[in-house]
Amino acid sequence: MIRCSVPRHRYGLPRRALSVFAVALPVLAVLMAASLAIGSRPVPLAEVAQALIAYDPGNDLHLVVRTLRVPRSLLGVTAGAALGLAGAVMQAVTRNPLAEPGLLGVNAGAAVAVVLSASALGLTSMTDYMWFGILGAGFAGAAVFVLGRAHVSGTDPVRLVLAGAGLSVLLGAATAFVILNAGLDILDSFRAWSAGALEGRGMTVVQVMAIALIAGGGLSLMLAPDLNALALGHETGAALGMSPRRTWAFACAAVMVLCGVATAAAGPIGFVGLVAPHVARAISGPDNRLILPLSAIFGAAILLMADIIGRIIARPDEIAAGIVATLLGGPFFIYVVRRFRLARL
Amino acid sequence: MSIVGHRILRVGPVALLWHPRAVAVGLVLMALCLTCGVLLLGSGSSRLPPGEILAGLMGSSDNPVANRLVWRIRLPRVLTAALTGAALGLAGAVFQSLSRNPLGSPDVIGFTTGAASGAITAIILFTAGPVTIAIAAVASGVATAATVLILARGRRGGTTGGYRLILVGVGVGAVLSGLNTLLLTMGDLERAMSAQIWLAGSLEGRTFAHVATGAAGLAIFAPVVVLCIRRLSMMEMGDDMASQLGVPVGATRILLVVASVGLTSIATACTGPIAFVALAGPQLARRLTRAPGAPLLTGAMMGALLMILADLIGQNAPLRLVMPIGLTTGFLGGLYLLVVLGLSRR
Numbered sequence: 105m106i107r108c109s110v111p112r113h114r115y116g117l118p119r120r121a122l123s124v125f126a127v128a129l130p131v132l133a134v135l136m137a138a139s140l141a142i143g144s145r146p147v148p149l150a151e152v153a154q155a156l157i158a159y160d161p162g163n164d165l166h167l168v169v170r171t172l173r174v175p176r177s178l179l180g181v182t183a184g185a186a187l188g189l190a191g192a193v194m195q196a197v198t199r200n201p202l203a204e205p206g207l208l209g210v211n212a213g214a215a216v217a218v219v220l221s222a223s224a225l226g227l228t229s230m231t232d233y234m235w236f237g238i239l240g241a242g243f244a245g246a247a248v249f250v251l252g253r254a255h256v257s258g259t260d261p262v263r264l265v266l267a268g269a270g271l272s273v274l275l276g277a278a279t280a281f282v283i284l285n286a287g288l289d290i291l292d293s294f295r296a297w298s299a300g301a302l303e304g305r306g307m308t309v310v311q312v313m314a315i316a317l318i319a320g321g322g323l324s325l326m327l328a329p330d331l332n333a334l335a336l337g338h339e340t341g342a343a344l345g346m347s348p349r350r351t352w353a354f355a356c357a358a359v360m361v362l363c364g365v366a367t368a369a370a371g372p373i374g375f376v377g378l379v380a381p382h383v384a385r386a387i388s389g390p391d392n393r394l395i396l397p398l399s400a401i402f403g404a405a406i407l408l409m410a411d412i413i414g415r416i417i418a419r420p421d422e423i424a425a426g427i428v429a430t431l432l433g434g435p436f437f438i439y440v441v442r443r444f445r446l447a448r449l
Numbered sequence: 450m451s452i453v454g455h456r457i458l459r460v461g462p463v464a465l466l467w468h469p470r471a472v473a474v475g476l477v478l479m480a481l482c483l484t485c486g487v488l489l490l491g492s493g494s495s496r497l498p499p500g501e502i503l504a505g506l507m508g509s510s511d512n513p514v515a516n517r518l519v520w521r522i523r524l525p526r527v528l529t530a531a532l533t534g535a536a537l538g539l540a541g542a543v544f545q546s547l548s549r550n551p552l553g554s555p556d557v558i559g560f561t562t563g564a565a566s567g568a569i570t571a572i573i574l575f576t577a578g579p580v581t582i583a584i585a586a587v588a589s590g591v592a593t594a595a596t597v598l599i600l601a602r603g604r605r606g607g608t609t610g611g612y613r614l615i616l617v618g619v620g621v622g623a624v625l626s627g628l629n630t631l632l633l634t635m636g637d638l639e640r641a642m643s644a645q646i647w648l649a650g651s652l653e654g655r656t657f658a659h660v661a662t663g664a665a666g667l668a669i670f671a672p673v674v675v676l677c678i679r680r681l682s683m684m685e686m687g688d689d690m691a692s693q694l695g696v697p698v699g700a701t702r703i704l705l706v707v708a709s710v711g712l713t714s715i716a717t718a719c720t721g722p723i724a725f726v727a728l729a730g731p732q733l734a735r736r737l738t739r740a741p742g743a744p745l746l747t748g749a750m751m752g753a754l755l756m757i758l759a760d761l762i763g764q765n766a767p768l769r770l771v772m773p774i775g776l777t778t779g780f781l782g783g784l785y786l787l788v789v790l791g792l793s794r795r
Contacts, residue, residue: 262612274783277776434624441616
């Protein structure tokens with residue numbers, strides 16, 4: 105007799121889910137508090153709380169917390185969550201453990217579009233050039249998927265990564281080229297951005313990023329059951345009622361919005377989208393309805409942590425969060441390569 | 450006995466096996482290098498016609514400015530480009546053959562970035578001259594290669610070929626490029642600026658000191674590679690077969706890895722990290738020659754030609770756009786990699 109192997113939690117989340125979130129969210133809260141307190145000018149936690157509850161504009165420390173650290177930390181949380189989510193969606197949809205917006209050139213595509221629009225059209229506000237970021241992410245994503253044949257089941261995962269590496273170098277050279285030739289004001293405003301620094305962005309950017317996160321995150325969460333079905337393979341998934349074409353289209357739209365806006369807001373940041381889903385999957389198991397929200401939380405935590413580390417190790421200077429994320433995420437990538445036999449997810 | 454596509458040239462007791470098509474390709478590449486080199490001598494902020502350049506090279510031009518321009522500024526630049534291109538092409542040919550993988554070239558698997566880390570450290574921390582920079586680049590290049598090769602080993606040891614080498618190399622390269630950016634932000638502004646320019650891969654302001662460094666690197670490492678060419682072609686058949694035929698596989702591999710990393714690092718020390726020349730040079734050469742074995746000489750010449758062409762494009766860019774050579778090769782090489790991937794139906 106053949107037993108039906110559909111896992112039970114396809115119909116209801118396991119009880120463990122709640123406890124996982126009960127651990128992950130406080131960790132994020134602690135990091136958030138640390139991010140508000142730590143910096144070239146340390147602020148005691150009590151003072152941080154004061155600044156949040158009873159804001160006194162005459163107090164220097166309150167000013168630092170409210171005008172500098174709060175937007176910066178919120179940007180870290182929202183952009184990190186967007187990148188983590190995008191990575192989880194990409195890994196699920198390509199069934200490739202190495203898929204990641206930074207590695208596959210999606211962020212590089214957004215970056216070149218942002219820089220081009222800023223230098224050619226003179227756009228200065230992030231709300232204007234983020235649309236180009238979304239477009240650039242879409243084009244780069246489409247190019248890497250077609251060249252890496254991500255849609256053909258049975259493709260080896262290496263091909264996708266190589267296509268992504270080629271595309272990243274190509275688009276990275278194009279970005280550097282545009283920045284070099286654009287004149288000093290562009291060079292100045294995009295130098296920190298291109299290293300993935302979170303400082304000095306302001307609340308407007310955070311609001312836009314949050315809206316994009318809600319839109320893209322909602323879309324990906326709606327897709328989670330379909331992504332679970334897709335994990336069984338195209339044919340089996342289709343037999344379970346999932347439409348591969350619709351799932352692909354919605355997943356690509358979500359990745360475009362998440363990566364495009366995150367890159368426009370915080371610069372091209374790699375490896376956050378790789379690490380977060382792997383950690384989430386290790387904790388939660390294979391259910392995408394858990395992996396996606398957990399990846400968002402871990403993505404936020406990782407980027408926030410990278411930003412805090414960048415503020416600590418080079419005091420009184422700072423190292424951009426994107427660089428720290430690369431330094432921490434690269435070894436993780438090597439670990440994934442060595443550990444998995446690159447079986448498809 | 451004749452080998453397909455080869456001819457044998459005998460002079461007394463000495464016999465030389467040669468491949469007519471490869472020799473023809475080599476001659477054409479050399480002619481193209483010379484032509485483009487002369488064109489490159491003439492391009493820049495003040496353009497010179499080829500006649501003037503040749504006269505300037507002979508030192509017989511009646512225009513003293515042209516003499517000085519050609520000898521002091523343009524010639525070192527062109528020679529540096531040609532020498533680094535040749536070194537990269539040679540290193541790429543060796544490594545692609547050793548790893549039995551067309552993508553296993555030093556620039557894809559992080560060796561170039563590793564050599565750059567050493568050079569930046571020397572520039573920022575010690576304000577070093579060309580020779581110290583070259584030594585630092587070779588040392589860190591070798592260290593990077595050792596790291597990549599050890600990490601790419603399987604648990605059971607043995608094979609370092611295949612996808613794992615490339616993916617591990619991509620990962621190590623990413624970490625090192627993060628480190629390079631980090632190093633750039635550490636020094637004071639002036640040094641950081643010079644390191645930034647260096648990191649883009651540039652041929653600006655090269656002197657005969659750079660030419661000498663590149664030539665010395667080629668003179669040291671190229672003979673090692675050429676002497677090992679027979680063993681290398683045996684090893685392409687597999688380690689077991691090669692050792693049955695009497696090739697000391699382990700020692701040869703270490704020797705060749707060191708030589709090709711040395712070539713890559715010296716090239717990087719001269720110009721900064723140059724992307725994709727080591728990848729594309731040997732591959733293009735092999736497509737043209739259709740000869741078996743590693744395309745060492747043709748690969749080196751193709752590398753030199755690619756460098757000169759890339760700089761020619763950068764120097765003649767429209768609208769006075771600034772195009773450092775590293776960006777040009779990154780742009781063209783990325784395109785090349787994508788086209789190759791798009792065409793392959795694996």
